[in-house]
Amino acid sequence: MFTSEVIASLNDLETDIYNYIVTHEKEVTYMRIRELADETHVSTATILRFCKKVGCEGFSEFKTTLKIDLAGRNQTVKSGDHAVFEFFERTLSSDQQALIDSAIHLLTAADSVLFLGIGSSGILAEYGARYFSSLGKFSMYIKDFSYPIHNRLQKNSVSIVLSVSGENSFSIKHINKLKREGSKIISITNHKHSTIAKMSDVNIAYYMTEEYYEDTNITTQVPVIYILETLARTLNQHEQA
Template identity: 65%
Template sequence: MFTNEEIASFNELDMTLYNYITQHADKVAYMRIRELADETHVSTATILRFCRKIGCEGFSEFKVKLKLYVENNEKSVIKTGEQSITEFFERTLSGNLSEIIKQAAALVAKADTVIFIGIGSSGILAEYGARYFSSLGKFSMYIKDPHFPIHSNILHNSVTIALSVSGENPYTVNHIHQLNQEGSKVISITNSKHSTIAKISHLNIPYYVTEERFEGSNITTQIPVVYILEILARETYNLR
């Protein structure tokens, strides 16, 4: 609604209006100019000057823009995620996910070192995965810096487990390329087997749930990832 340049040009009275409007946008959108003046203790002339500073001819045009802003930024209804999770477990029981996990476990069991990578919420789960595998006796580490120095004797006979919902995160893609070049076998856990990360991995474990976003953030459920990590760790332990 307000640009950084516009805010920088505001004087003290403008800031009074700005603070009131941002805190009561849904209310101001239906106020008369005199009502806003009374609420903010400024003159109607100050309000009109404020409107012109933000590119509006008058208060009526400002209210139209404010109404559109409020409508576009109303909070979305967040799904419970129960349907996505239920569908995932139904596919797990009827599909070949367990077979893919067994193939991945065979690779991990033969490796001397397991390296987990990921960004954002995937990074948090990568760290959890490293801890969970280590708890079951498989030496694992979580690395979030692609330039973190790792000696070749550690990368020799290692497996990298890369986590990414979209499978397109450029940071993780570059990290995988570097680890691939060093000879580490890559197992990726992504929401789709058709993603870039899935394609450059030695083995991909896709889980296919409905991807959800809220105000620019990816809020896709990570329950399938936790399930896959724990089952994979247990399968690895049993093979060892």
């Protein structure tokens, strides 16, 4: 409701109304229009103009929209235990091992491993690079997508791309560049029908129900850690054999 564009369009009086509402949200949902006007020292006409500016026809619709928004933001976070247990059950009884073997075949032949991801996937990509390097496979996490990478490193490399949705535009752009330079692509995504999955030489999907809290994706990343550590340990065993 209060997008950056809407907030930027507010005049001084409307900004005062906005500031009052965001610090008294619950109380406002029970107010009459006259009460809000008195609290913000403006006329009821100004309140109505404010409501229309944020996309509501009137004060009643504004209060209803605010209640729905509050309810969505105050949802309790569900336990992820059941979903994680389901993932491990699927892993133990599925053909995911064949995908792991295909990824190991690419990684064994590579001189270096590049990790890509942003947001929470970026944090795990950094962890993955450190974990692989700790087990003897030179790896780098590309945090700055404008960071120059020598062509020699890309030509005989494998890029491991992490993305829950598999639709991140920054990662897609850099996958294109890496593929042109000869890097093989292994992606770890939530499902195999995403753009990044389709662009990859090997895709390992973990199929977890996506969860959001206050518009932030909070889907558990336990499967990603498991897959990364499995890849690193299996690769180490192959290279030590």
